[in-house]
Amino acid sequence: MTHTAKQTMKIVQCEQFGSHTDLKVKEVPVPGPVAADEVKVSIQARGISFSDLVRIKGDYQESSGLPFTVGGEGAGTVIEVGSDVAHLRIGDRVLTPGGCVEQVNVSAKRVIMLPAQVDLEAAAAFRNNYVTAYYGLQLANLQPGETLLVHGAAGGVGLAAVDLGKLFGARVIGTASSDEKRGVVTALGADHVIDSTQDFREEVKQLTDGLGADVIYDPVGGDVFDQSMRCIAPFGRILIVGFTSGRPALAKTNHLLVKDASVIGYTIGGLQRHKPALAEKNSATLMGWLASGRIKPFISHRLPMEDIVEAYQLLVDRKVAGKVILTSNQDEPAD
Numbered sequence: 001m002t003h004t005a006k007q008t009m010k011i012v013q014c015e016q017f018g019s020h021t022d023l024k025v026k027e028v029p030v031p032g033p034v035a036a037d038e039v040k041v042s043i044q045a046r047g048i049s050f051s052d053l054v055r056i057k058g059d060y061q062e063s064s065g066l067p068f069t070v071g072g073e074g075a076g077t078v079i080e081v082g083s084d085v086a087h088l089r090i091g092d093r094v095l096t097p098g099g100c101v102e103q104v105n106v107s108a109k110r111v112i113m114l115p116a117q118v119d120l121e122a123a124a125a126f127r128n129n130y131v132t133a134y135y136g137l138q139l140a141n142l143q144p145g146e147t148l149l150v151h152g153a154a155g156g157v158g159l160a161a162v163d164l165g166k167l168f169g170a171r172v173i174g175t176a177s178s179d180e181k182r183g184v185v186t187a188l189g190a191d192h193v194i195d196s197t198q199d200f201r202e203e204v205k206q207l208t209d210g211l212g213a214d215v216i217y218d219p220v221g222g223d224v225f226d227q228s229m230r231c232i233a234p235f236g237r238i239l240i241v242g243f244t245s246g247r248p249a250l251a252k253t254n255h256l257l258v259k260d261a262s263v264i265g266y267t268i269g270g271l272q273r274h275k276p277a278l279a280e281k282n283s284a285t286l287m288g289w290l291a292s293g294r295i296k297p298f299i300s301h302r303l304p305m306e307d308i309v310e311a312y313q314l315l316v317d318r319k320v321a322g323k324v325i326l327t328s329n330q331d332e333p334a335d
Contacts (some may be wrong), residue, residue, distance in 0.1 A: 056120060153185045
């Protein structure tokens with residue numbers, strides 16, 4: 001079954017490593033007919049993230065071949081179904097790999113049907129951030145009543161960690177750089193929010209009767225990690241989520257030794273490659289929580305895909321809380 005559609009589409013690809021300012025929206029032919037085990041998805045909403053900027057620069061820990069489509073998560077509508085696909089139909093709303101492209105052919109096994117309660121923008125906003133945060137908190141074995149310190153708490157993965165930390169029953173302390181961002185973190189449920197431009201170490205100790213945080217969620221790295229080593233509780237766990245500061249940190253093992261603490265690094269790519277069953281289970285759990293309203297992705301900016309450079313500049317300028325969503329208006333699929 002197919003949907004009669006236009007012959008060209010818009011796409012944003014990184015053709016050489018460098019700056020996001022070099023990105024351009026191109027018009028290319030739409031993908032050809034799907035294979036028997038594929039579906040074609042018309043993507044109407046896609047999320048972008050800070051990690052995209054690292055990948056565009058060529059500095060990502062997992063190298064990307066050139067050219068590659070920027071972004072990675074999209075939500076849209078099935079407009080063509082392969083002959084061997086029985087569980088999806090034209091018109092179904094799905095979450096799919098794809099990124100900044102209007103149409104994509106993808107294995108039917110890689111798309112996730114969206115519950116009726118979940119709109120496309122919320123779906124595009126939640127997956128990568130919440131999957132990342134959820135797996136990290138699993139690895140740290142966060143327990144009810146423990147204290148979770150979330151750095152960069154107004155960012156995409158940071159807000160997801162705050163949201164999930166409260167769902168886990170933890171006491172959550174967030175750090176953020178502006179009154180506006182701290183307001184967003186507070187609204188999502190954080191128990192305490194600290195000005196990240198000030199000395200957070202002493203304030204964390206004061207809030208924890210001198211013990212420090214049981215779990216520290218760090219997507220920032222650099223000096224933030226260095227100071228986090230000074231406010232980790234005995235038997236605490238520090239999660240290495242990234243290094244948006246631009247400097248990967250070096251753990252001083254003597255500090256870990258005297259605190260009986262551990263540092264845990266992880267990637268979602270590693271989870272998907274080496275523990276696909278857990279990755280699938282986690283995605284299903286999170287989708288259920290999203291549909292029931294137990295988790296609430298925050299979208300601070302919505303722009304058309306044509307404004308891709310402006311969208312990434314918002315991330316560079318640290319003006320984003322939660323997620324930026326890029327939208328596009330396309331024809332609705334036929335019945």
